[in-house]
Amino acid sequence: MIYRHTAAIEGEFIHFEILDTAGQEEDSLQIEEKIKWGDSFAVVYSVTDRCSFDEVMRLCFLINHIHSASKKGAAEQPPIVIVGNKKDLQYDRMVSTDDGENLSKALKCPFYEISTRDSYEETAMVFNTLYYELMRQGSLSPGTFKKRNVSKLMEKIPKIYANSALNANGRSLSFNSFRDYIPE
Numbered sequence: 001m002i003y004r005h006t007a008a009i010e011g012e013f014i015h016f017e018i019l020d021t022a023g024q025e026e027d028s029l030q031i032e033e034k035i036k037w038g039d040s041f042a043v044v045y046s047v048t049d050r051c052s053f054d055e056v057m058r059l060c061f062l063i064n065h066i067h068s069a070s071k072k073g074a075a076e077q078p079p080i081v082i083v084g085n086k087k088d089l090q091y092d093r094m095v096s097t098d099d100g101e102n103l104s105k106a107l108k109c110p111f112y113e114i115s116t117r118d119s120y121e122e123t124a125m126v127f128n129t130l131y132y133e134l135m136r137q138g139s140l141s142p143g144t145f146k147k148r149n150v151s152k153l154m155e156k157i158p159k160i161y162a163n164s165a166l167n168a169n170g171r172s173l174s175f176n177s178f179r180d181y182i183p184e
């Protein structure tokens with residue numbers, strides 16, 4: 001699924017397209033196509049699932065390898081944020097904060113522990129960080145879309161629009177529930 005979401009960042013409306021991958025069910029060709037499509041990456045594990053944490057390093061290497069091959073030795077790695085989700089489940093925790101921080105330092109990526117259940121702000125921070133990093137690298141200028149070569153696989157992935165209406169606090173109502181989504 002590709003989710004389209006508009007966020008207000010520093011007074012600008014920024015349009016995100018967020019591809020939610022199937023994680024461990026992906027075959028290697030599919031994951032390669034999807035990595036080529038992305039400009040930046042949130043590699044998410046669950047702090048309650050050691051196996052998902054053990055995948056992080058492999059995925060980060062794969063992202064860097066595929067992007068450096070397709071961009072013929074680009075100097076910088078594409079923005080990657082490492083995210084430990086479900087921090088609200090403290091009694092089921094299998095991955096410590098230190099483990100997450102140490103791996104992220106070793107891979108030179110920003111790191112957040114979040115709970116998508118408890119905090120919209122923490123989740124938004126992940127996407128804001130990716131956006132700022134893309135801006136820093138000069139990959140995007142505000143208000144522009146990058147043109148992509150879209151493969152047959154990517155054309156088949158359904159796109160849904162998040163409701164981009166903002167409530168009184170300026171907080172987007174998007175992603176609160178599937179009822180907010182309007183199919184393309």
Ligand SMILES: Nc1nc2c(ncn2[C@@H]2O[C@H](COP(=O)(O)OP(=O)(O)OP(=O)(O)O)[C@@H](O)[C@H]2O)c(=O)[nH]1
Binds near residue numbers: 021118
């Ligand atoms: N307690 C808690 N549960 C969460 C949190 N985030 C997701 N979940 C639950 O975890 C389950 C899996 O969430 P998904 O969003 O399907 O996770 P996914 O990584 O997309 O899973 P795949 O479809 O296997 O790739 C669901 O039951 C969610 O409600 C969180 O921060 N805290």
